Amino acid sequence: MELLVASAVGVLTAGGLYLILRLRTFPVILGMSLLTYAVNVFLFSSGRLTVGAPPILRDDATVYTDPLPQALVLTAIVISFGMTAVVVMIALGAYLGSDDDHVDDLPGPDADENAEGGT
Amino acid sequence: MTHWIIAPVVLPALLAPFIVLAARYHIGIQRVFSVAGVLALIAISAGLAWQASDGSVILYQLSDWAAPFGIVLVGDRLSTAMLLLTAVLALFVLLFAIGSDWDSRGRHFHALFQFQMMGIMGAFLTGDLFNLFVFFEVLLIASYGLMIHAGGNARLKAGVQYVLFNLIASSLFLFALGSIYAETGTLNMADLANRVALIGPEETVGIRIAAVLLILVFAVKAAIVPLHFWLPSSYAEACAPVAALFAIMTKIGAYAIIRVYTMIFPPELEVTAGLHDVWLLPAALLSLAIGMLGVLAAQKLDRLVAYSVIGSMGMVMVSIALFTPTGIAAAIYYIIHSTLAGAALFLIADLVRTGRGNLDLTAQPAMAGTALTSALFFIGAIAMAGLPPLSGFLGKLLVLDAGYDTDLMVWIWAIVLGSSLISIVGFARAGSVLFWKAHSVHTPEPEEDAAPRPSPAALSYVATGGLVALLAAHTVFAGQVHGYSEKIAAQLFAPAPYIATVVETPGKLSDPTTKTEEH
Numbered sequence: 001m002e003l004l005v006a007s008a009v010g011v012l013t014a015g016g017l018y019l020i021l022r023l024r025t026f027p028v029i030l031g032m033s034l035l036t037y038a039v040n041v042f043l044f045s046s047g048r049l050t051v052g053a054p055p056i057l058r059d060d061a062t063v064y065t066d067p068l069p070q071a072l073v074l075t076a077i078v079i080s081f082g083m084t085a086v087v088v089m090i091a092l093g094a095y096l097g098s099d100d101d102h103v104d105d106l107p108g109p110d111a112d113e114n115a116e117g118g119t
Numbered sequence: 120m121t122h123w124i125i126a127p128v129v130l131p132a133l134l135a136p137f138i139v140l141a142a143r144y145h146i147g148i149q150r151v152f153s154v155a156g157v158l159a160l161i162a163i164s165a166g167l168a169w170q171a172s173d174g175s176v177i178l179y180q181l182s183d184w185a186a187p188f189g190i191v192l193v194g195d196r197l198s199t200a201m202l203l204l205t206a207v208l209a210l211f212v213l214l215f216a217i218g219s220d221w222d223s224r225g226r227h228f229h230a231l232f233q234f235q236m237m238g239i240m241g242a243f244l245t246g247d248l249f250n251l252f253v254f255f256e257v258l259l260i261a262s263y264g265l266m267i268h269a270g271g272n273a274r275l276k277a278g279v280q281y282v283l284f285n286l287i288a289s290s291l292f293l294f295a296l297g298s299i300y301a302e303t304g305t306l307n308m309a310d311l312a313n314r315v316a317l318i319g320p321e322e323t324v325g326i327r328i329a330a331v332l333l334i335l336v337f338a339v340k341a342a343i344v345p346l347h348f349w350l351p352s353s354y355a356e357a358c359a360p361v362a363a364l365f366a367i368m369t370k371i372g373a374y375a376i377i378r379v380y381t382m383i384f385p386p387e388l389e390v391t392a393g394l395h396d397v398w399l400l401p402a403a404l405l406s407l408a409i410g411m412l413g414v415l416a417a418q419k420l421d422r423l424v425a426y427s428v429i430g431s432m433g434m435v436m437v438s439i440a441l442f443t444p445t446g447i448a449a450a451i452y453y454i455i456h457s458t459l460a461g462a463a464l465f466l467i468a469d470l471v472r473t474g475r476g477n478l479d480l481t482a483q484p485a486m487a488g489t490a491l492t493s494a495l496f497f498i499g500a501i502a503m504a505g506l507p508p509l510s511g512f513l514g515k516l517l518v519l520d521a522g523y524d525t526d527l528m529v530w531i532w533a534i535v536l537g538s539s540l541i542s543i544v545g546f547a548r549a550g551s552v553l554f555w556k557a558h559s560v561h562t563p564e565p566e567e568d569a570a571p572r573p574s575p576a577a578l579s580y581v582a583t584g585g586l587v588a589l590l591a592a593h594t595v596f597a598g599q600v601h602g603y604s605e606k607i608a609a610q611l612f613a614p615a616p617y618i619a620t621v622v623e624t625p626g627k628l629s630d631p632t633t634k635t636e637e638h
Binding site: 025038043068072075093 | 253263264267275279286289290
């Protein structure tokens with residue numbers, strides 16, 4: 001199981017990084033999501049891997065799994081959902097405004113007109 | 120147990136939804152509540168700073184849960200001083216936003232501003248690494264909204280870069296937290312300090328990786344070269360009050376490095392030896408050099424200011440990377456200076472934009488309100504470039520003094536002094552092109568129906584002048600401020616009372632039997 005979890009983290013991270021390096025908004029956002037999944041699996045495993053053990057202390061339980069990483073993962077999932085929604089909205093706005101989905105374009109010479117106008 | 124320490128987090132958190140829900144169509148009411156909220160924050164922060172100034176550590180256990188199990192907020196000299204700096208900066212930024220009307224050019228400026236304050240205050244107060252992550256996300260998600268405030272394609276483009284860069288940094292932060300938890304089984308800073316010290320020198324791999332990942336994350340926040348690429352375009356494209364508020368955001372990275380690497384991974388610790396002097400110090404020197412070269416190379420005023428922020432962060436990090444009490448004291452003095460100077464320069468850049476319509480560093484006809492704007496720019500540039508008599512010069516002297524005894528003294532002195540010269544040239548060039556050469560350019564005949572360019576509003580000048588006045592005060596009271604930052608550094612290098620307060624204060628525990636015994 002250690003092999004499975006470790007390779008899952010590795011493959012997700014590699015795929016995520018590859019997509020991020022494509023530098024176009026849609027692949028980059030997908031890559032960010034993959035990276036987030038990798039982080040979540042990694043966090044989940046940081047409390048040591050145990051099979052079939054409850055995360056709650058009970059009188060009849062002899063082994064139990066660490067509950068804290070699960071709480072951390074829950075928080076991280078919620079935050080990453082929110083962040084993905086924000087980045088999708090901003091990327092969509094940028095794409096619709098400039099008809100170009102490259103991430104790394106520097107603002108052109110007409111940047112000032114946009115920067116000044118508040119409408 | 121005093122409840123005041125959680126007020127800087129709760130007050131903006133309640134104010135922001137109130138502004139969205141009750142006052143969303145009334146910009147006047149929003150302004151009143153926003154300014155009142157920030158004034159209250161100043162009062163609360165000042166109270167907390169006064170309470171912590173005698174060296175005591177203020178502890179707040181949420182729901183009364185004891186430290187390693189529950190979440191704690193901790194206020195010591197450093198965090199309360201940073202709170203006060205943030206609140207004071209926020210007041211002037213808010214006044215400028217109101218005066219220049221930036222806050223009504225997009226929706227929800229004041230609500231996002233309050234959420235931003237909540238995140239920053241929480242990041243300074245938290246005593247737990249995971250909550251540091253959560254507060255980072257709170258302040259980041261508010262900053263994404265503020266960053267693209269008022270819209271425009273260039274701003275959205277820069278916003279996408281800014282958001283993505285920070286999201287990757289957040290993922291890295293979670294990886295770091297996972298490794299730390301796997302190695303030690305706790306994320307409470309004080310508890311971590313105890314447990315990391317127990318790790319033997321032969322089991323260093325995991326904790327070393329965690330420490331390096333963590334410093335990478337904070338270096339992204341602090342925009343240390345080579346992790347600074349997000350800063351120039353995002354700060355230059357953000358509207359002026361937002362960029363000025365962001366001047367404190369890079370300092371959160373510096374604060375986190377000071378906090379974590381004096382308490383959890385102190386320089387004398389064997390497991391993480393070499394991290395500060397071998398890696399952090401050269402990176403800091405590089406940021407200083409590249410930032411100031413950027414000042415010289417910039418084609419527009421807002422980029423110039425953004426690069427000067429990178430340069431001044433480099434200066435802060437140089438003295439932090441020494442990790443001596445004198446170094447940290449110098450860093451804290453310089454952090455206050457560079458926050459105020461950076462924010463003032465962003466606001467001045469906006470005054471220039473209002474006066475002449477663009478920020479290109481080319482000679483153009485004289486603009487509206489030249490006299491006052493140029494005077495402010497002159498003072499701001501002197502402060503940022505570190506010329507006497509302002510606080511930048513004193514801060515630089517302190518950094519040089521702190522670097523005097525080290526092995527890399529030649530490098531530190533050469534780069535600090537050389538980059539100062541470059542930045543002086545850069546600022547002098549910008550100032551002369553913007554304000555002097557205006558007189559040598561032929562003024563075109565004004566068209567009959569062309570409206571004259573509006574002068575910036577009086578309140579904008581008040582806000583900018585207020586920041587400049589604070590810089591002057593920072594210079595006049597340099598002795599007292601530096602004395603206090605030495606006390607802060609002394610407290611940081613003797614973390615035993617902090618750790619004892621956090622770990623040993625009783626509270627509800629997860630074990631129900633001990634709870635009944637206590638009652």
